[in-house]
Amino acid sequence: LFEGEPRNVLPLADYLRTYRPARVRPPGLVPAYSNYGSGLAGQIVANLAGVPFEDYAERHLLGPLGMDHSTFREPLGEHHAKPMPQALEKLVSVGYRRVGGRYDPGGFEFVPLVPAGAMSTTALDMTRWMLAHLNQGSWNGAQILRPETARRMHGQHFSMDPALPGLAHGWIESRVHGYRTIGHGGGTIHFLSNLQLVPELDLGVFVSTNTNTGGQVMEHFVRELVGRYFPSREQEATPRPSPAFREQAERFAGTYLSSRRAYTSSEKPILAAASAVAITPGEDGTLVVSSPLGEQRFVEVAPLLFREIDGDARARFLEVDGEITGFLPSIPILVYERVGLTKSPLLQFAFLIAAGLVFALSWVGAWLRRRRGTQQTPAESWANLALLASAAVWVLFVVVTCLVGLAAADDYRQTFYDYPLPAFVFALTIALFGAFFTAASAAGLLPIWKARSWPLPRRIRHTLLVALALATTLLLHDMNWLGYHGF
Numbered sequence: 001l002f003e004g005e006p007r008n009v010l011p012l013a014d015y016l017r018t019y020r021p022a023r024v025r026p027p028g029l030v031p032a033y034s035n036y037g038s039g040l041a042g043q044i045v046a047n048l049a050g051v052p053f054e055d056y057a058e059r060h061l062l063g064p065l066g067m068d069h070s071t072f073r074e075p076l077g078e079h080h081a082k083p084m085p086q087a088l089e090k091l092v093s094v095g096y097r098r099v100g101g102r103y104d105p106g107g108f109e110f111v112p113l114v115p116a117g118a119m120s121t122t123a124l125d126m127t128r129w130m131l132a133h134l135n136q137g138s139w140n141g142a143q144i145l146r147p148e149t150a151r152r153m154h155g156q157h158f159s160m161d162p163a164l165p166g167l168a169h170g171w172i173e174s175r176v177h178g179y180r181t182i183g184h185g186g187g188t189i190h191f192l193s194n195l196q197l198v199p200e201l202d203l204g205v206f207v208s209t210n211t212n213t214g215g216q217v218m219e220h221f222v223r224e225l226v227g228r229y230f231p232s233r234e235q236e237a238t239p240r241p242s243p244a245f246r247e248q249a250e251r252f253a254g255t256y257l258s259s260r261r262a263y264t265s266s267e268k269p270i271l272a273a274a275s276a277v278a279i280t281p282g283e284d285g286t287l288v289v290s291s292p293l294g295e296q297r298f299v300e301v302a303p304l305l306f307r308e309i310d311g312d313a314r315a316r317f318l319e320v321d322g323e324i325t326g327f328l329p330s331i332p333i334l335v336y337e338r339v340g341l342t343k344s345p346l347l348q349f350a351f352l353i354a355a356g357l358v359f360a361l362s363w364v365g366a367w368l369r370r371r372r373g374t375q376q377t378p379a380e381s382w383a384n385l386a387l388l389a390s391a392a393v394w395v396l397f398v399v400v401t402c403l404v405g406l407a408a409a410d411d412y413r414q415t416f417y418d419y420p421l422p423a424f425v426f427a428l429t430i431a432l433f434g435a436f437f438t439a440a441s442a443a444g445l446l447p448i449w450k451a452r453s454w455p456l457p458r459r460i461r462h463t464l465l466v467a468l469a470l471a472t473t474l475l476l477h478d479m480n481w482l483g484y485h486g487f
Helices: 012-018 035-047 053-062 124-135 147-154 215-229 242-253 268-275 343-370 378-410 412-417 422-442 445-451 454-479
Strands: 095-099 102-106 172-176 180-187 194-200 201-210 252-260 277-281 287-291 293-303 306-307 316-319 323-328 337-340
Touching: 012 035, 035 053, 035 252, 053 201, 102 215, 102 445, 124 194, 172 194, 180 215, 194 215, 201 215, 215 316, 242 277, 252 268, 252 323, 252 343, 268 343, 316 343, 337 445, 343 378, 343 454, 378 422, 422 445
Parallel strands: none
Antiparallel strands: 095 102, 172 180, 180 194, 194 201, 252 277, 252 337, 277 287, 287 293, 293 306, 306 316, 316 323, 323 337
16 A cells, blocks of 8 residues: 555556455445555546546646645656656655654655545645535636536445445545535545535535544544534434343444455455454443444444444444344445454464464473383374474464564554565465474374374373364464465
């Protein structure tokens, strides 16, 4: 998604050819917001117009509206065609991340998928963009859209449920104090922005922050603004929890993963963990929805339909044959799919750490047995060495993976800019050796049980360790960490 060095930025068409994602389900069934899809739409515009997307935007959108401080061009240097003009480059804001009680400045974030987030702009310029959309495609004598085109863009195009907001054309529906809004938010490594239009109020709001800690502003500002200055149009009373619901709440509890995640590449467990939602019953007859963004409390207002307490969010749970399979959130760019314990990212990582500890203890046991002189056949000796080699490799894998995770958490910018990190590639290489020695250990089970030179407790213990190594291998295969997927 992002690059830190201009020399690594591919032209849009080359990027789309190089990094085309795999299709994981039939089209038109489940929403999963796609930066690649927005980039592809921009390239279609460029192909039809016969000019680069940046040129088209300047000629037909930004220029006519007088958005002179807005551009999709980036400071790529002279070796790229038509980089950001120097006059604008001097005005570019610096992005920051919060580190140890201070703000650490970062460099420019390059976005290869140009139409999906490369524009640098100002709040003043964005007012012109919002006014044009609030005025059916025109502003100050400039017409960038026909009125009928603007109406079609703003109307709902897709929804998973009539009780929930849907998608317009490039706009995302929501509701704020009973008013229908259309907007779009997004973020890079350092910047978070949100644009919302409330057509009924003839109101547009644009907010942008140049820190990675601006999420609370993005989430709450528009709601607070509308609530303070305009009468509420909310027709439903504030929902109240029902103590009777506590008996049903357990059927909704569990881990849910966003449909907007990796399925076929090595980012799969990382993005699953970043998008995971845990739902637990509240003591007061509510459902508590916990995610990396915070905690929300919901009340059931109709069968399978829930509304947030002290908020506008709604959620519709999906049911198949009496079982809850997922839920639709208020933001219609994704769905949440319920997964079992073996697919829970938290439990997967916990299993790997626990397995690493057990494998480390197996070496302690081998060291304690070193002087016992147990009689064994050559095949048993070979099987023992294969298992110890497997255990050592898996311990090394867990240690390296944890170090990679700590380094990425300390400076997540490098995770984006330098993915895959060399240390992560090293960890995946270790995993391949672990799988090899695990297979050798499994092959050694038959001679161990056939020879019976070892005491029964040791044979059982050895078999359980082999089973743990096989489970670790299968888990890494499911996580796309057995091999170099998506590199």
